[in-house]
Amino acid sequence: MAAMAGGHSAPRAPSEEEKAFLTSPPIRKLVEGAIKTNGGSDLTISELDPVLMTTQVVAGTNYKVKYHIGDEKYVHAKIFEPLPCYADEQKPEVSHFEMNKSKKDKL
Template sequence: MLCGAPSGPQPATAETQHIAEQVKSQLEEKENKKFPVFDAVEFKSQVVAGTNFFIKVHIGDNHFVHLRVFRSLPHENKPLSLSDYQINKAKDDELTYF
């Protein structure tokens, strides 16, 4: 993987699900709604001064959301942050940089 270039899409892992769950409350607050289903299905990562994770999350029925989550470098000791998100996504929508 090139530094700065996002990885190719990969199936979500237990770590990806854990990352998504850690920012779920941030998304719920921004959208002013609860998501009873919140299953990470796919992700890409991008190494910057930390790591950006682009995660496709199933939120019920045929509805998906794309998250961009930033994980700072370990020595900074900062929590994960929801940098951006896209709602109204479909299962087949490509996970792209946003």
């Protein structure tokens, strides 16, 4: 199902291209920073694997992502990626974040 402006797509596994973006050094730094500032400062992040996601097309793309961070630990992050034409003025950002999620939690 294709993403529509205003609505999120159905949850699905990320493509290889999406995984590359969602684990790229700048995005990894944003997500790890969100973990640290949301009570995970003593948490060991053994991996950062996007296992489930949705997208929403706006003036860029909102990604809702379930990351596996090691053991049975998961976090949910909403990441905004601006359109390429705005890349000079706007950078990707984590606009919402949730700690202490499980594999069974809905995204």
